[in-house]
Structure formats: C-alpha cells, structure tokens
Amino acid sequence: MTAPLPTSIRARKQVLIVDDVEDNRILLDRALRASGYATLHADGGRAALSIISANRPDIVLLDWMMPGFSGLETLRAIRELHPRTLLPVIMCTAVDEEMSVVTAMSEGANDYMLKPISLAILRARMSSHLDQRDALASATTEKQQAERRLGEQARQMFTAMGRDRSSGDRFTR
Template identity: 40%
Template sequence: MRHGESRPAGGGAKSILLVDDDELNLQVVARRLFQDGYYVATASSGPAALETMNRQRFDLVLLDLEMPGMDGLETLKRIRALSSRRETPVIMLSAHNQNSAIRSCLVHGAADYLVKPLVMPLVRARIERHLAAPAARTDEPGTLETERDVRILIVDDDDLSCRLLASQLKSRGYAPSTVTSGKAALERIGRDDLDLVLLDIGMPDVTGNDILRSIRADARTKKLPVIMVTASNDVPTMLSCVDEGADGYVTKPVDIAYLHACILSSLEAKRRGPRLDLD
C-alpha cells in the first residue's frame, strides 16, 4: 500500500480522503475511520490531496481549512474545478467557527463543516449522511440562500433566552419568532410556513426530542431543518439528537457566530437537495 493508506479487509468499503497538515490528527482520525470500516487515504497538504485525487476516486473528502501554503478553501476550489471530482462531498474541518470562513466554504461547494476538536461519533453520523445520498451539485459554486427574511422559530421555555436569541438573530437579518412551550411549538410548526427551527431540549411539558420526533414523523415537516439548542454537551445527548434527525447541535450559552454558521449550513443543505436521513 502507498503511504497514507488504510484498507479494511474485504471489498466494498467506502473510501475517504483525509487531508490535514497535522500528522497526529491524520493518524488518530484515520485510525478511527479505518476501525469503522472505511478505506482511508491521507494527505498532509492541498497539493498532495489534489495529486491523490487525480490518481484515485474517493466517495468523500475530509479537508482541514487551516493549512500552510495552499489552504483548505483553495484546495476545495480546485477540487470543484476538477470535472471528474465535482460531485464528491467535501466536509471542511476547522478549529475556528468564523461565519465568514464557513460561508466561503459553503459557497464554493463544501457539503458540510465540522469544528475541531472532533467528536468522532458525530463525524461518523455526518459522513453517513453524505455517503447515503450525496446532495446534487451544479457545475458552478452555489449561491447561498440569503439570511434575510428567513423564518426561524425559537423554542425555549426560558422567555428571556428566547427574546435575547431573537434579538441577536434579528440583527443579522433573520425573521425570528418565539414560543415558550412544547405544545405551542407543535401548533406553530403545524400551522406556519417556517424555514428552520431552533429547539431547546429540556422543556417541562413536551421535550425537544419529542418535538423533533413529531417533526420528522410528519410528511409536511420531515425535511424542515432543526437545530437543537441545549445546555447539555455530553456525547450521548448529541448522538440521540442526531439519530432522531437533528440537523445541528448548539450548546448554551449560545455562540451567535457559531449558531449563524450552523444556520447557513442547514439552509445551504436544504437548497442543494432533500434532507439526508440516517435510516
């Protein structure tokens, strides 16, 4: 095998190209993906990634954004310029969550964006989504759906948190509305034409997970983007939300720049094609 390859026993494994200039990150993440049954090739720079992709076709690319020389964004642009690789899903990896950087990646064809340090069960869940049915791509970089007038329903039993988050989103051009109970949320979701829901998990009457399951069970709303907002940051809670169909997960206190990035990513995924369920 060439340097930087890990191939599971048996054929038919999905192939992933992992690109990161940090050798330790490469080894750790590649080993975890290999243990999950993926064929993994690695590259430590943008030029090396492009050379590898010219030799071999991959089902998905995990691409670090911050690399010396040719950074991840420039590498992404060049991948999208390769006619034979234009539809390969690319998930960007970054230790930073500046919304301008995330927007640039999405505009130039990234399928998703994950913030380091990586939580591997969530990385696997995102990979599985994109490998299940990659979103259709056009020949040109996409144009992000504008945030302006995007209708967002904020669901949280803490009225002060609702009003603060609504004010922050309104200042960014969104059109937020709020409810402070699960029952009211279900009524609004069933009645109103919404673009996205921000959903608190811990509510006394109907939990956020209950509402999420209801949204995904209804044919009218099953593709509605839902981002969970919660004070809990434990991995089992994150995974339960992902397994039940959440499009994102943001912990309190909310970093508005990161939330904005998650909203942009969810809206772009909706624009590109149908929501990709794990089951």
C-alpha cells in the same frame, strides 16, 4: 466594504425559536433579527408544533430541557411530518453528554449546539443548513423538470415512430 450576506439570509428566512426561558428567546430573537432573519417564538413543544403547522418556518432552534413536552419529544413529532432535509432542526441545550448528542442526531436533529450559544457559530450553522436544504430543493426541482422533458421527448419519439409505421415505413438495421 462588508461581505455579502449568505443566500439563506438574503431571502429573509423564518426561524422558530423554541425555549421555555423567555430571556433565551429574546436574546436569540434580537441577534437573529439583526442578522436579517424573521423569527417566531414558542415557549414549549406543543406551541412549537402548532406554529410549525400554521407557519412552516425555514429552520427550528429547539431547546431540549423544557417542562411538559421535552425538546426530544418535540423533535420526534416534527420528524413524523417533516424530514430533516426539508425542515432543519438545531438542538440548543445545556445538556453536554455524548449520549444526548447521539440520541438527538439519531432522532432527526440536523445539528446540536451547547449553551451558552456562540451567536456567530449559530448563524454559520443555520446558514449552512438552510443552504443545503435550498440546494436540495433546487436539485429536486431540476430533476423533476428534466424527467418531464425526457418524458415529453419520449412521447414525441413514439408518436413519430407510430406515424412512420402506419405509413408503411420500416426501420432497418
């Protein structure tokens, strides 16, 4: 018997793979599709921003070292429009320096993975970030619904109080 797929995979989440090396994109594409994800590809930062604007992926796997618009510049541009709670970004890079990790995380990366990437660990981290994002979205929706119900109850109460006062009834302690 196989274990059930995590919630984030069952919903067929869309992953944007951003890497200037085509072989890396193909490897990740095959592995993620086999795991039930839909994939989009970009060979650089500017292409990634266009794809994000047009397709709203659920998560981004972003290479750091790319010619032209670097992964860090791309991350900064993504964060100008999409907070980390709504669009998780995992930096996937060969840059193995403590300061690079700190910089990426402080600029808005949700996670940081070193190449060569362990596909099992990548899938686990993606699932975790997507589940967190979905839980936050659900909690936000529930909060908004509760606030609407509370507002409606308050309006009904004040309406009833207004009718009672207009009929001459008084509230006493």
